[in-house]
Amino acid sequence: MKRPKNCERNLPMKKKAHIYIVGMGPGNPDYLTPKAKEIIENSDVLMGGRxxxxxxxxxxxEERSIEGDFQGVVTYIQEQAAKRKISVLVSGDPGFYSMLGYLKRHLQDIEMDVIPGISSMSYLSSRLGETWHEDAYVSLHGKEEHLQQAVKNKNKVFVLTDATHTPNELAKALKDYGFENKMMIVGENLSYEEEKITKIPLKEWRDRQWSNLNTVVIADE
Ligand SMILES: C[S@@+](CC[C@H](N)C(=O)[O-])C[C@H]1O[C@@H](n2cnc3c(N)ncnc32)[C@H](O)[C@@H]1O
Incomplete structure (x- = not known):
């Protein structure tokens, strides 16, 4: 049976302020969905990284930068969401290591429309011409998490890096853990003109300069 709009599970109707969390895909506008474009076009304010x-x-x-200031984002949304149409722009897909979880915990009175996007992980899998349903995913973005376990148990592990956890640091850690026989694939600036995908066996790894925007795959050689 069709539910009336704004009436979930027969709860009393209550109009909440609401925002959009928009998945921006890997970055190139060719990979931004038409739905995401429509939401952006109809927004008053875009909040996002540089x-x-x-x-x-x-x-x-109107633009509002969110670089690092998550509390500032929450305060702004609490004050403005009822008056203005706000879209929070996140990279890739909002369901995959984005600030969606943080916003949901801190903005429980705000309704959120989540617009899916193409994740860097699914984009890189496609560029490699491979499936990803049996792989593992680890984010070194802020916290180190089950890396050894994942590399031990899976043939392919996707790693989201950050400014501190670079491919060079990752290669060193993997060698220390004894994974010399693996290979690292580094996808830099995925979907942009400067995209570069490099495959290097860990045995032959030499530290080098990488773009800050990269996703790594650790795979069997
Ligand atoms: C906070 S995580 C967000 C992941 C995102 N929600 C997704 O679905 O891809 C940000 C990390 O995603 C990866 N990333 C996002 N866009 C990328 C791109 N165009 N090229 C390479 N890596 C990218 C990088 O590892 C970056 O540090």
Missing amino acids: RHLKDTRHYGK
């Missing part, structure tokens, strides 16, 4: 605000500047919307 990269996403730059990529959406041509929409001519």
Whole structure:
């Protein structure tokens, strides 16, 4: 049976302020969904990191940077969401290591429309021409998490890196853990013109300069 709009499970109707959490895909507008574009076009304010605000500047919307200041984002949304149409832009898919979880915990009175996007992980899998349903995913973004376990148990492990946990650091850790026979694939600037995908067996690894925007796959050689 069709439920009336705004009436979930017969709860009393209550109009909540609401925002959009928009998955921006890997970055190139060719990989931004038409739905995400429509939401951005209809927004008053775009909140996002420097990269996403730059990529959406041509929409001519008010911009609010969220670099690192998550509490500031929460306060702004609490104050403005009832008055203005706010979209929070996150990279890839909002369901995969984004600030969606944080926003849900801290903004329980705000309704959120989550717009899916193409994850860096699914984009890189496609570029490699491979499936990803049996792989493991680890984010070194802020916290180190089950890396050894995942590399031991899975043929392919996707790793989201950050400024501290670089591919060089990762290669060193993997060698220390005894995974010399694995190979690392580094996908830099995925989907952009400067995209580069490099495959290196760990045995032959030499530290080098990588773009800060990269996703790594650890695979069997
Ligand atoms: C906070 S995580 C967000 C992941 C995102 N929700 C997703 O689905 O891909 C950010 C990390 O995603 C990866 N990433 C996002 N866009 C990328 C791109 N265009 N090229 C390479 N890696 C990317 C990088 O490892 C970056 O540090």
